[in-house]
Amino acid sequence: MSRQRDQQSARTTEETTDERGGPTNGGKPAVVAKRSDDAPVETGEIRGLASAAGYRVVDAVTQVRGEDAGTYLGSGKVGTLADRVAETGATAVVVDDGLTPGQTTTLRERLPDGTAVYDRYRLVLAIFADQAGTRRAQLQVRLARLRYALPRVEKESDPQAMNVALEKGTRAKGVRDRIAELESKLATLPDPAERFRAERREQGFDLVTFAGYTNAGKSSLLHRLADDLSLDSNDGHPDETESVSAVEDRLFKTLQTTTRRATLAGRPVLATDTVGFVDDLPHWLVESFSTTLSEAAAADAVVLVADAADDAETLREKLRLSLSVFDAQGVARENVVTALNKTDLLSAAEREERVAAAADVAPCVVPVSVTEGRNLDALVAAVRDRLPTATATLSMPTGDDAMSVVSWAYDHATVDAVEYGPEAVTLTLRGRPDVVERARGRAEAVESVGSS
Ligand SMILES: Nc1nc2c(ncn2[C@@H]2O[C@H](COP(=O)(O)OP(=O)(O)OP(=O)(O)O)[C@@H](O)[C@H]2O)c(=O)[nH]1
Numbered sequence: 001m002s003r004q005r006d007q008q009s010a011r012t013t014e015e016t017t018d019e020r021g022g023p024t025n026g027g028k029p030a031v032v033a034k035r036s037d038d039a040p041v042e043t044g045e046i047r048g049l050a051s052a053a054g055y056r057v058v059d060a061v062t063q064v065r066g067e068d069a070g071t072y073l074g075s076g077k078v079g080t081l082a083d084r085v086a087e088t089g090a091t092a093v094v095v096d097d098g099l100t101p102g103q104t105t106t107l108r109e110r111l112p113d114g115t116a117v118y119d120r121y122r123l124v125l126a127i128f129a130d131q132a133g134t135r136r137a138q139l140q141v142r143l144a145r146l147r148y149a150l151p152r153v154e155k156e157s158d159p160q161a162m163n164v165a166l167e168k169g170t171r172a173k174g175v176r177d178r179i180a181e182l183e184s185k186l187a188t189l190p191d192p193a194e195r196f197r198a199e200r201r202e203q204g205f206d207l208v209t210f211a212g213y214t215n216a217g218k219s220s221l222l223h224r225l226a227d228d229l230s231l232d233s234n235d236g237h238p239d240e241t242e243s244v245s246a247v248e249d250r251l252f253k254t255l256q257t258t259t260r261r262a263t264l265a266g267r268p269v270l271a272t273d274t275v276g277f278v279d280d281l282p283h284w285l286v287e288s289f290s291t292t293l294s295e296a297a298a299a300d301a302v303v304l305v306a307d308a309a310d311d312a313e314t315l316r317e318k319l320r321l322s323l324s325v326f327d328a329q330g331v332a333r334e335n336v337v338t339a340l341n342k343t344d345l346l347s348a349a350e351r352e353e354r355v356a357a358a359a360d361v362a363p364c365v366v367p368v369s370v371t372e373g374r375n376l377d378a379l380v381a382a383v384r385d386r387l388p389t390a391t392a393t394l395s396m397p398t399g400d401d402a403m404s405v406v407s408w409a410y411d412h413a414t415v416d417a418v419e420y421g422p423e424a425v426t427l428t429l430r431g432r433p434d435v436v437e438r439a440r441g442r443a444e445a446v447e448s449v450g451s452s
């Protein structure tokens with residue numbers, strides 16, 4: 001018995017750290033299970049997650065009672081779950097919570113042979129693994145899996161097994177070593193955001209990324225704004241409302257990051273949608289969300305979309321968390337515009353309260369309603385201010401001062417050309433309007449010194 005359990009635990013660890021990338025061969029039947037202290041027990045979100053991971057949800061088993069330390073659901077309910085799995089021919093059970101290693105093992109033992117058991121975190125890891133296209137993202141997913149596995153390996157113990165302490169120590173050390181190895185490997189990989197930015201720049205695009213919690217309205221806003229931006233040349237798009245309502249309210253719809261073209265102030269823009277943050281995930285897992293955000297770091301402007309219908313404290317908390325992910329990705333605060341969406345659901349007083357709450361923690365808060373098209377002009381203007389839409393050609397008397405303006409321009413804007421004449425230096429640059437204006441001021445200061 002104890003040997004059998006040991007083998008099963010070993011298999012658990014392998015499965016959480018292997019490179020197969022989770023359930024990729026889509027459409028496998030799964031039963032979701034959810035426990036809650038109070039009724040009703042909502043299974044909508046976990047169903048969405050399971051299908052995002054490639055499962056077909058064929059049944060749901062719910063339980064209203066406190067957590068059972070040994071079986072999570074309670075022994076009787078696990079029996080029901082086993083029956084449902086047998087009846088439906090499901091190959092996996094997805095539990096909407098974090099399971100302890102012991103609970104996972106017990107569920108495996110009580111379910112029909114070969115039933116895969118996923119808890120919420122392992123499921124999300126499987127989704128990441130599916131999405132991880134770049135080498136960097138793959139390494140990050142492997143790292144997340146190891147971090148998931150580590151406490152399980154550490155805690156795995158069977159007092160009846162003689163050599164368990166030794167084995168446990170060795171295996172935990174193995175996992176820790178691999179974590180350290182991956183961390184240092186990741187640290188030396190080139191930053192993909194830099195390359196992405198350089199390539200798009202060469203193609204002449206400005207980059208705008210939409211990020212934030214799931215269901216905040218990122219996709220709706222992107223569609224709407226992309227339309228609005230195109231309205232520069234095509235006023236009164238007839239399908240606007242339709243295209244917004246066609247955006248399904250489904251979790252993780254954006255897993256496949258989508259990029260749309262738009263035109264802003266006559267410049268081509270690439271607008272990128274990102275994976276929504278999900279609550280109730282441990283911090284290390286939230287970190288791996290940031291892999292999907294490497295494009296945010298490369299963007300000229302990042303629109304952080306928040307749901308104004310959240311209460312003030314939740315709103316602040318979500319914004320704080322989103323911004324800390326941005327910080328980890330190296331997104332500059334001055335490039336962030338906070339779109340406080342769904343203000344149509346609020347009274348004027350509530351709206352004021354939420355705007356103030358958001359402004360406590362987030363930069364450049366613009367209240368909007370995507371569905372009602374409210375205040376989108378102000379949002380577009382804020383985004384446009386962050387794009388390198390301005391250009392200038394500046395002439396300065398040759399000399400050290402001119403050189404220092406040129407080097408300042410290299411640091412703060414994109415320098416398209418510099419001509420060094422015997423009398424004058426001519427600098428052509430583009431960048432954010434305020435930056436270009438500052439460059440102009442500096443160039444003029446050189447001129448006045450030179451001419452006096
Ligand atoms: N009342 C109201 N609902 C909105 C507004 N904008 C979006 N929604 C709704 O909010 C839900 C989520 O919108 P999405 O655009 O899919 O949200 P998302 O942030 O892309 O979500 P994920 O892709 O899951 O991260 C949809 O049902 C939208 O119709 C708004 O301004 N007001």
Ligand SMILES: [Mg+2]
Binds near residue numbers: 218219220254273276
């Ligand atoms: Mg979306």
